[in-house]
Amino acid sequence: MKPLLNRPQIYTDESVEGYMYRLAQANHREVSELELKYPTLNSEERDQFLVNLINLSRQNFSDANLLYNYRINRLTLPQWKENLYTRFCPKCLDKSAYHRIMWCLTHHTYCVTHLVYLVDCCPRCDTKTTIIDTVKGVCRCEYRLSLSNTESIDIESGFLTNEGEFKLVQSPFLMLKLTPTEQIKAIQRLLYCLLTKTSLEKLELSRKEIDLLAYGYYSDIKMLHFYLNFVRDLLKDWPS
């Protein structure tokens, strides 16, 4: 497989999925014309896909750039794969239009660089933003996504490190027994139970919303952020 003529450099925090579009765009092609077969659950296919993409782009990237791997752990937004939906940080987009892998992770409710809530739709036409929109920097209605309003988070409520890693809940029991990924899942599970099985919050949830909450996703990002903290605080006092 011959390398493509134009080979943009991949960023360390860029998703391979977003990079494919950037690579295609730089070569005035569609992704479907790049002869890349996006992997299924099969790990051989995944390895082959990465080898082909490395051949085409001559870039060094690893499994860590592949959103697909986070999907296996059920950490991705529920509809990113079917519809390529993503969240984004307008300030990051203003600096550079490429897709940051963390934007597609459910528990990433805010940008760790700018400490603002992520946004998931166009403020002008209300269409859900896709990975391709972030690579282009504009919505399908031509609105420049970097112009979207941002809202700062309360710094105390941040639960991600500057690198975007999940800060472990400081409970002796949880820290000893659960990996960070397991902790995230436990928090998401408890969040699901609190919002769907108790009367803590009088939410009118549709069947679909209840299903999505099982994956730790709620469409109101500020509320999701609030509840992730709420559940973390509950778990901090878990008896050891």
Ligand SMILES: [Zn+2]
């Ligand atoms: Zn940002």
Ligand SMILES: [Zn+2]
């Ligand atoms: Zn729009």
